[in-house]
Amino acid sequence: MPELPDVETERRYVEATSLHQRIDDVDVDAPRMLHGASRSKLRTRLKGTSFEGTARHGKFLLIELSAGPWLVLHFGMTGTLKYFKDGAETPKYERLAMHFANGYHLAGLWRRRLGEIGLADSPSALVRQKGLGPDAFDPGVDLAAFTRMLSARRGALKPALMDQSFIAGIGNIYSDEILFQAGIHPDAKTKGLSEEQVAALHRAMRQVLSVAIERQADPDRLPKSWLLPRRQQGAQCPRCHGPIKRIRAAGRSAYICPQCQGQ
């Protein structure tokens, strides 16, 4: 559950549950997920501090500590956060636990250990270090900026949308949704787009991300008119009722409506 809307939902969850509480202890059960921070370094940096704020860039969640660097979390394909009372049942796949003085802990759950736990001096330092493009939901990426970005890029559209150094936050699922709503095929070339199509794409991107964030990225609450809930071969297109087709694009499975998205 880890594209921009999901990570934004996690960010808000941290804001709602975990700010301003002293951290008494930290357990990390997945050394390979640590980037640029050993288990002991992470522990000493966090212990005795508290979470004072949050930020997000693309699929990265950053948590500001009361002293020192920011905590950085990346959710990979399966990560999620959960705030628990200590002593309650230990959830499955708990790889990280940050214990607060109030007897609760914020747990990082990753079914697959694809993800990242680290530290960064600031959000902008992380963006630099990871070479991330602008956040896909940043208002600064307006139509003019988006048009400029696309004109500097060759190749197919879907890989561009998923390229975190081009624009940060969009992955396989949401790129399918954006392309579906814009009525454009994933293999369409960035160069060959009409002005209309670029505008439709930009509109779809803003719209999809904003609605998904509003619905807390919960698939059950997303509009019925979306492709996302029917992202499977042979399902019915919510627009034309034709069959949804699975193709290969950007090395991943992409789902399209051939009728509504050309080709």
Place this chain on the structure above:
DNA sequence: ACATTGACCTGAGAGC
């Protein structure tokens, strides 16, 4: 430049 593939991890679901 950009695309593709395999590796990294661990499980779920399908088909036999």
Place this chain on the structure above:
DNA sequence: TGCTCTCAGGTCAATG
């Protein structure tokens, strides 16, 4: 039930 195979919302490095 148990096995085997394929696939999964991510990213990186190597290769074409």
